Amino acid sequence: MKYVVVIADGIADGPVDALGGLTPLESLHLPHFDALAGGYLGRVRTVPEGLPPGSDTAILSIFGNDPRRCYTGRSPLEAAGSGVTLSPGEISFRVNMTSLEGTDFAHARILSHNGGGVEGEDMDALTAALAADAGVAAAAQALGLTLHPTRSFRHVGVIEAGKAPPDAAYRLAEPHNILGQPIAPHLPQGAGAEELRAYMAASYAALRDHPLNRARAARGLPGANCLWPWGAGRATQLADFYDKYGKRAVAISAVPLVWGIAALAGMPAPRVPGATGGLDTDYAAKLAAALAALAAGADIAFLHIEAPDECAHAGDVAGKCEALRRIDARVLAPLLNALPHIDPDFRILLLSDHPTLLSTRGHDGAPVPYCIYESRRPAPPRKFSEAEASKEPLLEEGSELLALLFA
Ligand SMILES: [Zn+2]
Numbered sequence: 001m002k003y004v005v006v007i008a009d010g011i012a013d014g015p016v017d018a019l020g021g022l023t024p025l026e027s028l029h030l031p032h033f034d035a036l037a038g039g040y041l042g043r044v045r046t047v048p049e050g051l052p053p054g055s056d057t058a059i060l061s062i063f064g065n066d067p068r069r070c071y072t073g074r075s076p077l078e079a080a081g082s083g084v085t086l087s088p089g090e091i092s093f094r095v096n097m098t099s100l101e102g103t104d105f106a107h108a109r110i111l112s113h114n115g116g117g118v119e120g121e122d123m124d125a126l127t128a129a130l131a132a133d134a135g136v137a138a139a140a141q142a143l144g145l146t147l148h149p150t151r152s153f154r155h156v157g158v159i160e161a162g163k164a165p166p167d168a169a170y171r172l173a174e175p176h177n178i179l180g181q182p183i184a185p186h187l188p189q190g191a192g193a194e195e196l197r198a199y200m201a202a203s204y205a206a207l208r209d210h211p212l213n214r215a216r217a218a219r220g221l222p223g224a225n226c227l228w229p230w231g232a233g234r235a236t237q238l239a240d241f242y243d244k245y246g247k248r249a250v251a252i253s254a255v256p257l258v259w260g261i262a263a264l265a266g267m268p269a270p271r272v273p274g275a276t277g278g279l280d281t282d283y284a285a286k287l288a289a290a291l292a293a294l295a296a297g298a299d300i301a302f303l304h305i306e307a308p309d310e311c312a313h314a315g316d317v318a319g320k321c322e323a324l325r326r327i328d329a330r331v332l333a334p335l336l337n338a339l340p341h342i343d344p345d346f347r348i349l350l351l352s353d354h355p356t357l358l359s360t361r362g363h364d365g366a367p368v369p370y371c372i373y374e375s376r377r378p379a380p381p382r383k384f385s386e387a388e389a390s391k392e393p394l395l396e397e398g399s400e401l402l403a404l405l406f407a
Pocket residue numbers: 010055176309310313356363
């Protein structure tokens with residue numbers, strides 16, 4: 001028996017005015033979502049009540065972990081996925097390259113949580129400028145912070161042991177949840193927060209008038225101009241996936257968070273060329289990587305697609321709908337065709353990790369629809385949607401989903 005878990009990030013949603021009050025899932029014809037939902041459709045709480053709704057808490061659950069026990073913050077998971085190993089007492093942060101607008105930091109507004117999509121060589125140029133800036137260096141030294149830059153907007157910051165507040169008790173806003181707002185009420189609070197604010201301000205001073213950002217401004221694009229730390233936490237440990245389930249697993253994703261959860265659970269997460277985490281990602285290449293791992297002996301492949309979540313954060317209704325169409329046509333359809341050639345006995349679990357609401361451009365902690373399809377039990381299609389799933393029982397513990405899939 002082979003198993004595939006398709007995590008379509010943030011596909012669940014609420015009513016959208018531009019879609020006549022329907023959700024994207026309700027408004028679209030997605031025949032392969034519906035084919036899978038013909039197996040078993042239900043609702044699951046992936047984010048335990050009281051924990052922040054995000055891909056970190058939700059995907060920990062989906063991989064079989066109870067986030068109430070193992071969640072210490074988002075960043076330690078991502079740091080593991082970026083090859084940054086934390087020593088005892090150190091605290092790591094996710095550090096976004098964001099886009100601010102305004103002549104002075106204190107009165108700026110946040111336009112984008114991902115620096116308007118700047119990446120690759122352009123991001124290299126910006127992080128090199130930060131590394132060369134005396135003001136940024138002084139602020140980093142005051143914090144005891146080392147920045148581990150990446151080529152995307154997702155960087156990792158680590159505060160050395162002894163310099164961080166004892167329980168990492170910062171209050172840090174998640175930049176994707178405050179888009180369009182003035183930053184002042186959302187700046188870091190709590191012990192040690194003043195130094196963090198100074199570091200952010202120094203990065204804005206260093207990057208606001210960088211030639212690359214001036215060129216973007218001339219084209220009407222937001223600058224990639226301010227570091228935003230969030231998701232602080234200490235190192236965490238997860239149970240080894242094989243020890244727990246007796247199944248060899250592989251994870252295919254474009255994002256460090258999923259690589260890190262996989263690494264901590266002892267499963268490979270091969271990097272797939274062309275996997276971007278955006279709408280333009282190479283869906284076929286990601287699917288091919290999952291199928292190749294299954295053909296080579298893996299029992300279960302986790303296939304994570306970030307695009308719908310990113311589109312929802314951008315408030316891009318058409319983009320989110322297009323991401324759903326592409327998942328249907330470029331992932332689910334060829335998956336259903338290819339799996340029988342690897343093993344006629346297979347099950348597919350398809351779900352959203354958490355809702356990402358186009359109306360707020362932020363995450364939501366409500367239960368999400370999921371479905372389990374089994375190759376030996378074909379059934380008539382059923383609409384895969386929030387409303388259909390709400391007619392079904394709620395599975396309260398997302399960390400029990402895998403046991404259900406394997407049962
Ligand atoms: Zn998200």
